[in-house]
Amino acid sequence: MYLGLDLGTSGLRGLLIDEQGAIKGSAAVAFGTDHPHAGWSEQEPHLWIDACDKVLSELHRTAPDAMANLKGIGISGHMHGAVLLDKKLKVLRPCILWNDTRSHAEAATLDQIKNVRELSGNIVFPGFTAPKLLWVKSYEPKIFAKTAHVVLPKDYLRLHLTGLLRAEISDAAGSSWLNTGTRRWSQRLLEAGQIDNLDMPDLVEGSEPAGSLRDELRSRWGIEHEVMVVGGGADNAAAACGAGVLKAGQGFVSLGTSGVILVGRDEFAPQPETAVHTFCHAVPDRWYQMGVTLAATDSLNWYSKIAGVAPAQLANELGEKLKAPTPVHFLPYLSGERTPINDSHVRGSFVGLDIAHGRAELTKAVMQGVTFALRQCLEALHATGAEVDRLLAIGGGAQSDYWVQMMATAFNMPIDVPEKGDFGAALGAARLAICGVTGRDPEEVMTPPGIAHTVRPNQKLLADYNAAYEKFIQIYPAVRAVQ
Numbered sequence: 001m002y003l004g005l006d007l008g009t010s011g012l013r014g015l016l017i018d019e020q021g022a023i024k025g026s027a028a029v030a031f032g033t034d035h036p037h038a039g040w041s042e043q044e045p046h047l048w049i050d051a052c053d054k055v056l057s058e059l060h061r062t063a064p065d066a067m068a069n070l071k072g073i074g075i076s077g078h079m080h081g082a083v084l085l086d087k088k089l090k091v092l093r094p095c096i097l098w099n100d101t102r103s104h105a106e107a108a109t110l111d112q113i114k115n116v117r118e119l120s121g122n123i124v125f126p127g128f129t130a131p132k133l134l135w136v137k138s139y140e141p142k143i144f145a146k147t148a149h150v151v152l153p154k155d156y157l158r159l160h161l162t163g164l165l166r167a168e169i170s171d172a173a174g175s176s177w178l179n180t181g182t183r184r185w186s187q188r189l190l191e192a193g194q195i196d197n198l199d200m201p202d203l204v205e206g207s208e209p210a211g212s213l214r215d216e217l218r219s220r221w222g223i224e225h226e227v228m229v230v231g232g233g234a235d236n237a238a239a240a241c242g243a244g245v246l247k248a249g250q251g252f253v254s255l256g257t258s259g260v261i262l263v264g265r266d267e268f269a270p271q272p273e274t275a276v277h278t279f280c281h282a283v284p285d286r287w288y289q290m291g292v293t294l295a296a297t298d299s300l301n302w303y304s305k306i307a308g309v310a311p312a313q314l315a316n317e318l319g320e321k322l323k324a325p326t327p328v329h330f331l332p333y334l335s336g337e338r339t340p341i342n343d344s345h346v347r348g349s350f351v352g353l354d355i356a357h358g359r360a361e362l363t364k365a366v367m368q369g370v371t372f373a374l375r376q377c378l379e380a381l382h383a384t385g386a387e388v389d390r391l392l393a394i395g396g397g398a399q400s401d402y403w404v405q406m407m408a409t410a411f412n413m414p415i416d417v418p419e420k421g422d423f424g425a426a427l428g429a430a431r432l433a434i435c436g437v438t439g440r441d442p443e444e445v446m447t448p449p450g451i452a453h454t455v456r457p458n459q460k461l462l463a464d465y466n467a468a469y470e471k472f473i474q475i476y477p478a479v480r481a482v483q
């Protein structure tokens with residue numbers, strides 16, 4: 001039996017599978033994010049530990065036999081967050097998350113330093129880890145002085161599970177401290193980030209052993225033998241393992257808190273100027289590229305709170321069949337934006353409201369704005385030479401068939417909808433554990449899911465969606481001029 005734990009931005013999920021991939025149990029616990037100031041986004045790491053313990057206790061209660069036979073655990077987590085630890089491994093402050101833009105000035109400074117983009121393969125975005133540490137150094141010097149280690153969120157969860165500090169490579173690639181081509185810490189990048197005095201954790205590949213479940217936790221959950229904890233993966237890399245996206249030509253679109261279009265790459269071929277991210281995959285000798293829009297279902301959730309209606313219901317209210325685009329445009333930049341515009345200062349807007357417009361029109365505008373932001377990601381990916389001509393739809397928002405139809409038409413690309421089941425980061429993390437424990441080849445373990453149906457572009461609406469997209473991309477510069 002194998003357990004995948006996915007530390008998502010909105011909660012932690014656990015998925016138990018057997019070696020053939022059949023699901024034997026699942027549990028989830030939700031938690032929130034704090035936004036103490038505009039542009040800030042934080043979580044207390046103890047929330048993750050509490051959620052992890054609850055998820056494991058729930059699995060122990062509902063699937064005791066599977067838990068008793070647990071052989072391996074893989075962990076995935078939201079990327080780029082900075083967990084600062086003192087020399088006794090105590091957390092020094094709340095984790096600064098991936099969608100926190102406070103360190104924009106530090107990011108811009110780092111991004112100018114010679115070789116930084118070349119070595120890391122990426123623009124230094126404000127959401128990445130390195131600029132966060134420079135921010136803490138300037139604004140919280142006492143905390144910085146006490147910092148002995150910095151780890152990414154899921155690697156902190158590993159510390160709880162194993163007692164060991166390890167950094168897994170696909171996640172480390174999002175720190176701006178890793179040489180993404182050689183998959184090693186870069187002394188030059190650590191110096192640029194002014195943390196070359198810190199003790200960086202040993203690096204492990206996603207499917208490599210990275211410790212064993214602590215004895216105390218094993219006995220709590222009724223496990224008598226040793227359980228291997230493998231490296232795991234950054235949530236997007238792990239989701240790719242769950243979706244069977246390992247190689248060039250394969251890709252997915254994910255509608256989660258953030259929106260992502262990800263494609264596999266067989267070699268390290270960064271083009272940072274496109275604002276496309278190039279990271280190490282969670283399996284050895286592979287990379288992937290992705291475009292990221294920061295607030296995908298986050299935008300729908302934001303509007304859902306204002307409308308007082310649950311996000312799934314809002315999406316359902318649009319009906320079953322895709323209709324013409326709405327003339328109301330929504331720029332989904334509630335937390336700034338990454339691909340292709342790398343602008344942490346811009347904020348969201350509705351443009352073109354009419355007195356006749358109501359809730360449905362605004363819902364549609366929000367989903368359309370996210371869809372068009374993703375089309376910009378797709379175009380940026382194509383500009384890097386990444387080839388993909390169909391995408392698999394994953395993430396919570398992909399449960400809306402309307403949203404998937406909208407993406408297929410706006411991207412003019414078929415989108416595969418997986419059969420009901422779990423094909424996200426938790427599955428990918430569990431599959432990494434299978435590879436670590438059994439030594440099986442990732443390509444054999446990480447197969448794509450069965451496809452329930454393929455959504456093809458609606459030919460009758462193609463021209464309308466193209467015209468609406470052309471308008472959408474003109475709004476950002478106009479809005480930016482007055483923000």
Ligand SMILES: Nc1ncnc2c1ncn2[C@@H]1O[C@H](COP(=O)(O)OP(=O)(O)O)[C@@H](O)[C@H]1O
Pocket residue numbers: 008009010011255256257258297298300301311312313315316394395396397398399400
């Ligand atoms: N039927 C639906 N239609 C539209 N959005 C949905 C639907 N079901 C769930 N969602 C959205 O999906 C989100 C969760 O997606 P998920 O991929 O789990 O996010 P994350 O991994 O970032 O925490 C919810 O917050 C909700 O906004």
Ligand SMILES: O=C(CO)[C@@H](O)[C@H](O)COP(=O)(O)O
Pocket residue numbers: 008009010077078079080098099127174235236256257258259260277292
């Ligand atoms: O910052 C990124 C990727 O660079 C995000 O994709 C985070 O990794 C969070 O993902 P979700 O919670 O939306 O899955």
